[in-house]
Amino acid sequence: MAHKISDEASTSALDTHLIPGSNLAEPVIVSGAGCDVVDEGGNVYLDLEAGPGVNSVGHCHPKVVKAIQDQAGRLLQGPGRNHSRVTSELAARITRESDGRLSRVFFTNSGAESNDGAIKLAFKHASNAGKKGYGVIAMEHSFHGRTSLALSLTGNAARKKGFGPYAALPGVVHVSAPYCYRCPYSSENKNNDGGCGLKCADSIEDAIKVRMQSAPAVLISESILCVGGVLTPPKQYWPRVQEICGKHNITLIIDEVFAGWGRTGKTFGYQHWDLQPDIVTFAKAIGGGVPIGGFMATETLGTAFEEGDHFTTFGSNNQIGMAAGHAVLDILKEEKLAENARICGERFLDGLKRLAEKYEVIGDVRGIGLMLGVELVKNRDTREPYPDLVKAIHAALRERKVLISTTGTYGSTLRITPPLVITSDQVDYALRVFDETFAAVGRI
Incomplete structure (x- = not known):
């Protein structure tokens, strides 16, 4: 018999057994x-x-609910390392949202896990390519999750206080974010127009020359820094950053965990600037309320992992999440x-x-x-x-x-x-x- 949820407990007692x-x-x-x-x-x-x-298609959208119900009656979780057409077909649909350029997908359970896996994939690619260093460039005011690596990438010190070395991955350097309202280079620039001469983008070059102790391998950033205050870059910012990444052979990772799946008026936020990232991470909205995340990469990067390099218990085996993802993509298009x-x-x-x-x-x-x-x-x-x-x-x-x-x-x-x-x-x-x-x- 299903557990009956009590509605008699006082609100103050609801958190008695939960870790804050x-x-x-x-x-x-x-x-x-x-x-x-x-x-x-x-x-x-x-x-x-x-x-x-998360609830991009609304709370309890009937098509998401039905997809979950139907899949629950067939298979909840894959048995381990076997193929699933539900998963493979969702991966194919997701790659088409990037015009096919990002041709490989790895499914995870959350945004933090997606960003962690994306960095790991970029490091393996750097190793395969003989890169002399594993430096990571991230943004001030950014947010990439609350696990150790994701929190190391996050550019907000307040979220790291009291955790010792937990959020201190060596080699991560934070550079100025495109926070035009509080531009550190121009007190007058509050129109989000790059009036500072894009010095925040050029600070990446400064960091490579002055602060990075090894060759830069990765740059990771949200297309729009949402948790940092919905920081929306000026038009010229991202093309300049991509130019710098190309110059230094840096893998560009765009975090679309929050901005992705239609929220900005395009499937992904980076598409407003016609970027060509090497890896894109996603989560939240794709599940319509069910935990599912992932990262997609170009063919070169997406085949960098060898057998056994990376795995997660749920992820691609979570057939409920895969079914929900299909329903969400249908709804985004149909509506x-x-x-x-x-x-x-x-x-x-x-x-x-x-x-x-x-x-x-x-x-x-x-x-x-x-x-x-x-x-x-x-x-x-x-x-x-x-x-x-x-x-x-x-x-x-x-x-x-x-x-x-x-x-x-x-x-x-x-x-x-x-x-x-x-x-x-x-x-x-x-x-x-x-x-x-x-x-x-x-x-x-």
């Missing part, structure tokens, strides 16, 4: 559909967080969700910019598609971060039945990443609630 993490917050959500979730009391919330970023993300994202961005004209505490509004950030400041001239107000706005929105995330190295950014099925009416409703909230909370 980041998912122990009210309200207690029990169901969801589309962009809405419902708590134990029957209250309906507009979800502008989505998992975060044109990338296009909806572009249209609704522009509507949302325009509305947020109008609010910025109205409220002085809104220092910057940025993003692409349905990956948006609103950075709050105490003073627009000094741009001093305002994390306390971010917390207050976050709580006030929750009271008004709208759920969002807070993010950024300074804790000063409201992050908006709703399911891609959001409608224009829901966008307009959210903007009205934002307006009411800023008017009510103001400053603290």
Whole structure:
């Protein structure tokens, strides 16, 4: 008999047996559909967080649910190292999303595991190619996960404090991120236009000459640095970075764990800059709510591993995840969700910019598609971060039945990443609630 979930325990008792993490917050959500979730009391919330970023096709999309149910009756988990057509066909479909250039896929369980495996693959390729060094270039303000290697790559010291050498992989060097609103090279550049002369990109050259103790083998970055504050590079940034990687024979890894699968209006964020990465990592949205991740690589890199070099118990054997991935790809295409993300994202961005004209505490509004950030400041001239107000706005929105995330190295950014099925009416409703909230909370 299935275990009956009690609804009688007090909210304060719910975390008694859980090791503290980041998912122990009210309200207690029990169901969801589309962009809405419902708590134990029957209250309906507009979800502008989505998992975060996981439920791209909406909560409990009927086609995802059916795919999971159908597969559950056939095979839950592959027996070990045997072939699966469900897995192989999903890999083929995923490679087509990169126009076939990234022709090999390795499936994992999460974004952190995907980034870990991608670095490992790049190192094996460097070894095969006779590269004299294994230096890794990563970005300040970046986020790549919470396991040891992924946290070493992450460019936010606050996430590493108290863990000793756990997040200190030798050879990782962090360079300036394209954080135009807080450009370290130009105090005037706040228009996200590369007005600093792309010195943040050129800092990669400086790091190679001055700080790297061995030859650089890998550069890894999110196409848009989401957890770091939805940092959206200027138009010229990524082409310049790719040029530098080509010059030094550096494997370029683009982390699409958050930006991937239609969220920015294109399948992958890097496609806004016509990049040609060597490896792309993914997770979150591809499973529609079921854990699944992976990385895809060019034929040369994708065949660098030898038998036994890399393996994961679930990953490609997780037939529930593979079935969900097929359903998500179907839905993205049939419902044109990338296009909806572009249209609704522009509507949302325009509305947020109008609010910025109205409220002085809104220092910057940025993003692409349905990956948006609103950075709050105490003073627009000094741009001093305002994390306390971010917390207050976050709580006030929750009271008004709208759920969002807070993010950024300074804790000063409201992050908006709703399911891609959001409608224009829901966008307009959210903007009205934002307006009411800023008017009510103001400053603290």
